[in-house]
Amino acid sequence: MSxxxxxxxxxxxxxxxxxxxxxxxxxxxxxxxxLIIAVVVFSxxxxxxxxxxxxxxxxQQSVVIGILAVGQTMIILTAGIDLSIGxxxxxxxxxxAKTAGASGAFVALLTALLVCAxxxxxxxxxxxxLKLPPFIVTLGTYTIIYSATQLLAGSATYPVAEGPxxxxxxxxxxxxxxxxxxxVVMLGAYAVAWYALTxxxxxxxxxxxxxxxxxxxxxGIKSGRVLMSVYILTGLIAALAAWAALGRIPNADPNAYKNxxxxxxxxxxxxxxxxxxxxxxxxxTLVGTLIVGVLRNGLTQAGVDNLYQNIATGILVILAVTLxxxxxxxxx
Amino acid sequence: MTAPVLQARGLVKRYGNVTAINGADFDLLPAEVLAVIxxxxxxxxxxxxxxxxxxxxxxxxxxxxxxxxxxxxxxDARAHGIExxxxxxxxIPALDIATNVFLGRELRRKGFFGTVLRRLDMPAxxxxxxxxxxxxxxxxxxxxxxxxxxxxxxxxxxxVVRSAAFGKRVIIMDEPTAALGVKESGMVVDLIRxxxxxxxxxxxxxxxxxxxxxxxxxxxxxRLGQRAxxxxxxxxSMSDVVALMTGAAEPTEQERSGxx
Numbered sequence: 001m002s003x004x005x006x007x008x009x010x011x012x013x014x015x016x017x018x019x020x021x022x023x024x025x026x027x028x029x030x031x032x033x034x035l036i037i038a039v040v041v042f043s044x045x046x047x048x049x050x051x052x053x054x055x056x057x058x059x060q061q062s063v064v065i066g067i068l069a070v071g072q073t074m075i076i077l078t079a080g081i082d083l084s085i086g087x088x089x090x091x092x093x094x095x096x097a098k099t100a101g102a103s104g105a106f107v108a109l110l111t112a113l114l115v116c117a118x119x120x121x122x123x124x125x126x127x128x129x130l131k132l133p134p135f136i137v138t139l140g141t142y143t144i145i146y147s148a149t150q151l152l153a154g155s156a157t158y159p160v161a162e163g164p165x166x167x168x169x170x171x172x173x174x175x176x177x178x179x180x181x182x183x184v185v186m187l188g189a190y191a192v193a194w195y196a197l198t199x200x201x202x203x204x205x206x207x208x209x210x211x212x213x214x215x216x217x218x219x220g221i222k223s224g225r226v227l228m229s230v231y232i233l234t235g236l237i238a239a240l241a242a243w244a245a246l247g248r249i250p251n252a253d254p255n256a257y258k259n260x261x262x263x264x265x266x267x268x269x270x271x272x273x274x275x276x277x278x279x280x281x282x283x284x285t286l287v288g289t290l291i292v293g294v295l296r297n298g299l300t301q302a303g304v305d306n307l308y309q310n311i312a313t314g315i316l317v318i319l320a321v322t323l324x325x326x327x328x329x330x331x332x
Numbered sequence: 333m334t335a336p337v338l339q340a341r342g343l344v345k346r347y348g349n350v351t352a353i354n355g356a357d358f359d360l361l362p363a364e365v366l367a368v369i370x371x372x373x374x375x376x377x378x379x380x381x382x383x384x385x386x387x388x389x390x391x392x393x394x395x396x397x398x399x400x401x402x403x404x405x406x407x408d409a410r411a412h413g414i415e416x417x418x419x420x421x422x423x424i425p426a427l428d429i430a431t432n433v434f435l436g437r438e439l440r441r442k443g444f445f446g447t448v449l450r451r452l453d454m455p456a457x458x459x460x461x462x463x464x465x466x467x468x469x470x471x472x473x474x475x476x477x478x479x480x481x482x483x484x485x486x487x488x489x490x491x492v493v494r495s496a497a498f499g500k501r502v503i504i505m506d507e508p509t510a511a512l513g514v515k516e517s518g519m520v521v522d523l524i525r526x527x528x529x530x531x532x533x534x535x536x537x538x539x540x541x542x543x544x545x546x547x548x549x550x551x552x553x554x555r556l557g558q559r560a561x562x563x564x565x566x567x568x569s570m571s572d573v574v575a576l577m578t579g580a581a582e583p584t585e586q587e588r589s590g591x592x
Contacts, residue, residue, distance in 0.1 A: 200450045201438035204431055208424045215422040218437035220407040279426040
């Protein structure tokens with residue numbers, strides 16, 4: 001018998017065609033499909049979802065977590081995790097609000113950037129030089145920063161006067177679509193991060209260090225420098241998110257954004273970035289952020305209770321991790 | 333005797349109470365394949381790591397073209413044209429072939445995009461990687477695919493291509509066939525021959541005696557942290573070499589002093 005299945009025949013190149021494995025290897029396709037399905041479903045079951053003002057609201061509600069998730073993505077790409085990212089941001093808002101009163105908005109912004117960068121450097125230093133697990137390091141710094149913020153704020157909240165500090169909340173119109181500078185800054189942050197991670201050597205090194213630290217070292221990559229840069233950059237991104245947070249709600253509250261760390265991890269994971277490091281995309285995280293935003297908004301429009309929204313988000317996270325695991329096993 | 337490209341004299345490396353190499357000597361001639369063999373713990377990995385800059389010896393000297401050199405890390409050795417292919421496939425599985433080949437030595441675009449925006453020149457890196465793969469006759473369809481989609485032999489091929497692309501003086505291969513099947517090992521042996529044909533000497537660390545005898549010009553036998561002998565495969569049998577390795581046989585005076 002001789003035919004196409006004859007093992008003696010030389011193997012013809014397999015034509016490229018649709019396969020589940022191929023889809024799993026395209027990390028952006030899954031999240032994008034989920035986002036489109038969610039939008040279509042909510043457009044069909046509610047009358048209000050697809051209205052421009054509602055879509056605008058989803059974007060505006062996604063700004064703070066969206067910006068933070070850029071930093072979380074970079075850290076997770078290095079096979080790390082940052083549980084302190086939200087606490088750093090909240091401290092940033094308090095620092096901005098308290099400094100602005102005495103020294104003005106410009107100094108306040110710079111001070112917050114500096115404070116957040118230093119805290120990022122502390123995380124990075126403990127992970128890089130003491131070689132401690134990022135989960136434990138940032139769990140510790142999360143607790144410390146959260147409590148320090150309470151002490152600094154004296155459990156009070158600090159309203160911020162309209163001005164440079166609330167500038168990212170300023171709205172403007174594109175046609176009939178209203179949006180804020182904060183949304184533009186968030187999209188800009190994703191564009192810059194995407195460019196840096198995919199089009200520059202430093203970005204490729206982030207993937208290399210996360211994917212295989214030993215191979216990266218043997219290739220002459222200074223892993224310590226890569227890790228430090230990522231953690232410091234994430235501190236700066238937390239300050240940017242703090243600025244955006246004051247734009248959304250002009251009141252610095254030490255008790256706000258308590259779950260921001262977990263929400264950013266949710267966005268990153270739903271966006272298809274692997275918690276094991278080395279694979280994923282910051283654009284996936286943007287889609288992941290939007291999926292969570294759309295899901296919450298859509299379920300609210302459909303009259304579903306907040307608690308069920310959390311359950312839905314939780315299921316989505318587990319689903320995303322399952323897909324990641326399947327893709328990894330396939331490749332081993 | 334032609335002047336050696338790479339030499340080591342009296343290298344010593346201790347880990348606590350354990351002496352990994354104890355006065356190791358080493359000579360690599362131009363355009364030769366020098367196999368380094370030895371029992372486990374004979375110190376061959378330590379010797380090779382010192383030559384590749386992956387560790388710093390406690391004492392002793394490394395010379396290139398007769399000039400003393402000091403390697404503080406693998407970058408220093410690479411700057412001298414010494415490239416190493418590691419046993420455990422030092423490639424990043426999730427990254428594409430072209431990125432892996434140029435990892436740590438990326439090319440940037442010319443002009444504004446390259447100097448200010450630091451944009452990578454992926455087209456140039458892809459083209460160069462494809463050319464190198466074709467040079468060494470490694471059949472891989474696209475350099476855009478992730479290394480993890482390749483077979484073990486192809487992955488080792490990528491690692492060899494990377495070293496061949498940048499190793500202007502010396503290429504060191506640490507157990508390049510240990511993780512591979514028979515056919516894929518044969519492919520790596522072919523690659524070694526092709527690199528030698530270009531005039532670049534190869535240091536081959538291997539446990540695989542048939543491969544060593546197939547491809548090596550000279551065989552350095554390491555024993556008890558020192559060079560025990562350098563033999564020519566044409567003059568000695570495999571069992572002779574194993575006997576030298578285990579200390580069951582004595583080398584000739586010439587073999588003991590570093591061979592011809």
